[in-house]
Amino acid sequence: MYKIDPHTHSLVSGHAYNTIKEMAEAACKKGMEVLGITEHSPKMITLTTDEYFMNFRAIDRNAYGTHLLMGVEANIIDYDGNLDLPDYILENLDIVITSMHWQCYTAGSRKDNTKAAIKAIEKPYTVIMGHPDDGKFPLDYEEVVKAAKASNVLLEVNNGSLLPKSFRKDGKKHCIEMLNECERQHAHIVVSSDAHSDTAVGEVSYAERLLHDMQFPKELIVNEDRMKFDSFLKKL
Numbered sequence: 612m613y614k615i616d617p618h619t620h621s622l623v624s625g626h627a628y629n630t631i632k633e634m635a636e637a638a639c640k641k642g643m644e645v646l647g648i649t650e651h652s653p654k655m656i657t658l659t660t661d662e663y664f665m666n667f668r669a670i671d672r673n674a675y676g677t678h679l680l681m682g683v684e685a686n687i688i689d690y691d692g693n694l695d696l697p698d699y700i701l702e703n704l705d706i707v708i709t710s711m712h713w714q715c716y717t718a719g720s721r722k723d724n725t726k727a728a729i730k731a732i733e734k735p736y737t738v739i740m741g742h743p744d745d746g747k748f749p750l751d752y753e754e755v756v757k758a759a760k761a762s763n764v765l766l767e768v769n770n771g772s773l774l775p776k777s778f779r780k781d782g783k784k785h786c787i788e789m790l791n792e793c794e795r796q797h798a799h800i801v802v803s804s805d806a807h808s809d810t811a812v813g814e815v816s817y818a819e820r821l822l823h824d825m826q827f828p829k830e831l832i833v834n835e836d837r838m839k840f841d842s843f844l845k846k847l
C-alpha cells in the first residue's frame with residue numbers, strides 16, 4: 612500500500628457507495644497521506660453538476676487526518692480531447708484526471724483515440740491520464756507517453772483495470788505495453804485504486820504485483836514521494 616491514492620469516488624459519482632467522510636476516514640485508518648476524491652463529471656449518470664465542482668471551498672481538506680485533493684475524473688468526449696466541464700471550473704480544482712469512458716466517448720481508430728488522449732493531456736490543468744489501458748480505445752503508447760512526459764502529466768496504473776473482474780478490455784496487456792514505454796522514455800506513473808467503496812481505498816495490490824514482476828523502476832512511481840507527486844499538481 613502506498614501513501615498516496617489520487618483517484619477515488621464517493622456516493623456522488625452515482626455508482627459508488629460511501630461518503631467523502633467515510634472514504635477519508637478509511638484512508639486515515641490506513642495511514643495514508645493523500646487521498647484524491649475525483650468524482651465523475653456530469654456527462655456520466657452522476658449526481659454532479661458544474662456547481663458541485665465549483666464549491667469545494669466548503670471542504671476542509673485536512674479535517675480527517677489524510678490530506679484531501681478535491682477534483683474530478685473528467686470525461687474525454689471527442690477526438691479533440693474536449694472535456695465535459697468548462698476550463699474555468701477545471702483550472703480551479705486540486706486535481707484533474709482525464710479519462711475515456713464508453714458512456715461518453717465513442718471509440719475511433721488508434722489515431723483518433725491517440726489524438727484525443729494527447730489533446731486532453733496537453734490541457735494545462737491535467738494532472739493524470741486515467742486508465743489509458745482499455746483495449747476498447749486503442750492508443751499509440753509511444754506517442755501518448757511522449758506527450759505526457761512533455762506536459763508533466765502522470766500516466767495511471769489503475770488497479771481496477773487489473774482485477775480479474777475488470778470491465779476494461781485487456782487492461783493488463785495494455786498496461787504492460789504502456790509501462791514498457793514509460794520505462795524507455797523515463798516517464799512517471801502513478802498507481803491508483805479507483806476505489807468506489809471505502810474498503811477499496813488504497814487497495815492497489817494487483818498494480819503493485821505487476822510493477823514488481825516487471826521490475827519497473829521505483830524512481831518513476833510517484834506514490835511514495837509526496838514532493839515528487841506534488842510537482843505534478845497544477846494548482847498548489
Ligand SMILES: [Zn+2]
Pocket residue numbers: 684710712741742
Ligand atoms: Zn474511469
Ligand SMILES: [Zn+2]
Pocket residue numbers: 618619620684805
Ligand atoms: Zn474512476
